[in-house]
Amino acid sequence: MRYLTSGESHGPQLTAIIEGLPAGMPLAAIDINSELARRQKGHGRGRRMQIEKDTVQITGGVRHGYTLGSPVALVVENNDWKHWTKIMGQEPLSPDEEDEIKRKISRPRPGHADLNGALKYGHRDMRNVLERSSARETTVRVAAGAVAKKLLEELGINIACHVIEIGGVKSSVREYKSLDQLKEITENSPVRCIDPEAEKQMMKAIDEAKEQGDSIGGIVEVIVEGMPPGVGSYVHYDRKLDAKLASGIMSINAFKGVEIGIGFEAASKPGSEVHDEIAWSEEQGYFRKTNRLGGLEGGMSTGMPIVVRGVMKPIPTLYKPLQSVDIETKEPFAASIERSDSCAVPAAAVVAESVVAWELAAAIVDQFYSDRFEALKENIEQQRVFAREF
């Protein structure tokens, strides 16, 4: 199963085409719209999020609320597009507008894709780079992830996310009764954090960064319950499930690191405090007494909760810009300022949840017979029974 996306940040729409979904899976726009709305929330977002009200149109692959097995096409229109038709070259310019509107972006922002993209594709107007390198594209990645989440949900697999650090403020509440409880709390938190004290400090840190024309990053965590054991494989590098999850997280704009389970902490601990002892019970079959390795061993799911974290760097566009060089004059200049978020970690948590959902759903669809959704459901149930009785 795979998908591609198309569309510019200020173009008319974003599109995703998903190939390889089973036939007969229930799917409605409402399943996707709720996820799009989650991605738009979060303290620290810029004005763009007030302009957009992201909603999806399913323009292919679904009939009477069920997938057909043909490619599923998802479209999200950009409300902001109507303000950009001239800049994006879709409307003729009058001679007195030419100079003003065709003005090139020539001062690359450190940390964004501007300069590398210009050097790669030869664009002297770096708007041609930023339009596609913008995280606006994560809208349709979340739409594709919502389809994956629907598939997982139907198979009894539950997924959630939360923010565990922003600008150095750490959440110290790491216990929760259930994933559903975690979801309920984070949906009501402006920073998607389950620690009310840390939540206040995180919001303060975001406001301070904004006031100072600066930006801050953070760490998000995704948890998945109900994965059957044995998804992925140890036999080849490109079938390892942990590698796929890491690649998915690293593909999100501004993500610079990934951890699975205790992650980097494993470096300083003895093996006896890292590996999870194996146990067995009649009702559960095999299980681990702890879950320090985050539900993955040997590139495969263990059946324990999958725990993946990702670190997001601070947003590169700064209202108090860093020094850069104008590519036309080669003179030093302050980097250009585009309207920007000051912190997008809460939104990025939803993106991380979506990419994890996608990678897990794709691994399942690729591993089990999945032309017919009902058959896939039976196969997953059989795998659970097989593992329990093994």
Ligand SMILES: Cc1cc2nc3c(=O)[nH]c(=O)nc-3n(C[C@H](O)[C@H](O)[C@H](O)COP(=O)(O)O)c2cc1C
């Ligand atoms: C949800 C989200 C929102 C973002 N918003 C902005 C923004 O408003 N301004 C900005 O400069 N970068 C923003 N970024 C980060 C850039 O898109 C990212 O840094 C850029 O694409 C360069 O890629 P890299 O950081 O992965 O190297 C955002 C990222 C995410 C995930």
Ligand SMILES: C=C(O[C@@H]1CC(C(=O)O)=C[C@@H](OP(=O)(O)O)[C@H]1O)C(=O)O
């Ligand atoms: C549009 C979104 O995020 C954008 C990501 C982004 C960037 O450079 O990555 C820059 C900003 O774009 P704009 O200049 O249009 O406000 C953000 O708003 C979104 O998340 O939907």
